[in-house]
Amino acid sequence: MTEIAISGVSKSFSLGKGEIQALADIEITFPSGSFTALIGPSGCGKSTLLRLIADVFPPTTGSIRVGDHGPDAARLSHEIGFVFQDPTLLPWRNVVENVRLPAEVAKIAPRRDPAALTTLVGLAGFEEARPSQLSGGMQQRVAIARALALDPKVLLMDEPFGALDEITRQRMNMELLRIWKESGATAVLVTHSISEAVFMADTVVVLSANPGRVSEVISVDLPRPRRLDLMRDARFNSYENKVREALFGDDMKVPA
């Protein structure tokens, strides 16, 4: 059971002489095994929130729990898988070697077989390929396989498919849902896309900027496994509209 609980969290960065508040008064609970999407305008602190959960830096105020302990303990016991916006593969390692990296660093046997993971993300036959020989979408799949190598209890993804075209992205999202379901991890996905957020998540957390705050939490009560034809469903569209409303508010009525 790995629930992520964030309470009273704010985060400020010092910027030259001044300070910039990236996040304020964040209260969110991500239930164990749930899939949550974070959506909001650029600079509202989505990446900062993921980095706080992954213990890249500590919050300025407030507390974060990952399962039974703090983010630092979760990170040190390799319970966190992180997929960055860019693939961040090591170009001198081939696909399987990249997937094996977390286990190598942790000095433990991979909790999932790297070759099997490579197959799971649809890259069977590319085990020996170098990242420079792969397309952007394939590289990002390697990054996902790597994030799963130690069977993390928490899977954090920061716009993992942001650089991909709509079609590839849709396909990758379907695969991601399948992988997530099978892994049982608590997943948090940062996205810019309203339909992606609704399609993927149990809960969509809408953030507003300056400083980043939670402006709305929308539960998406749609059946799983999700299928693409769900997007034609009226309920799907009404969830999209709710998210849109939360993002734009009164601006919705202002003419262009």
Next chain:
Amino acid sequence: MTPAGTLRSIAPPAAVMVALLALMEIAKAAGWLPITVPAPSQVVAVIPAQWDNLVYHAGGTLRSALLGYFAAACAALALASLALSREGAERPILSLGVLIDCVPLIALAPIFVIWIGQGSALYITIAGISSFFPLLLGTVQGFKATDRSTRELFHVMAANRWQRLRLLAVPSSLPYLFAAMKVAAPLALLGTLIAEWMGAERGLGAMILYALFSFNVPVVWLTIVTICGLSAGAYGLIALLEARIVNWGPKGVSGHG
């Protein structure tokens, strides 16, 4: 590279060289070249008699250049580590490097003669100084060559300092290190040569001076060709090593989709 590929990349410059040499030979025979420029065949003709001499002097130069180069690499490594481990240390250290690089060695060499006298210590010092800056710059750039997300990845994976160095920082820096090493190797040889002109008894710099004083034009040219050969050889050797080790191609080469 395949043998055929190597041939294809070497053949054109080799052909140009051969053509140029043939042209020189003809020009000399026709009497178009001044007395200070010998025919290539004249230079080749002195090789048997000069061989032992050449090996002796080239050996001295190579030794000094190599030691100076090695010392410069160690200093660059130490200073680059210092530059990046202390906040605000990078600028002053790089400025020092630029300063050293800007002082003309030919002016500096006599001063060093006064300080440390003649002998291999002088040649090694000058060789080191002349190859230092590119090595420093390359090492600093190389150590900075990791991007923020990859460093964060290593943090999230709970990698220790040693793992970060071995698995990330060192491999990332290699392309920069090799680029610097290639540029610096001929500079070390050139520096040695300049130092030897201050009055060495052994070294290609000394050999060229002896030949000049006795107006032995083919031997002067033989020395020049040897120096070029050594420089190109050093460069080529490092390039070969680089092709062996840095075989992963530039980062971010891939397309999307």
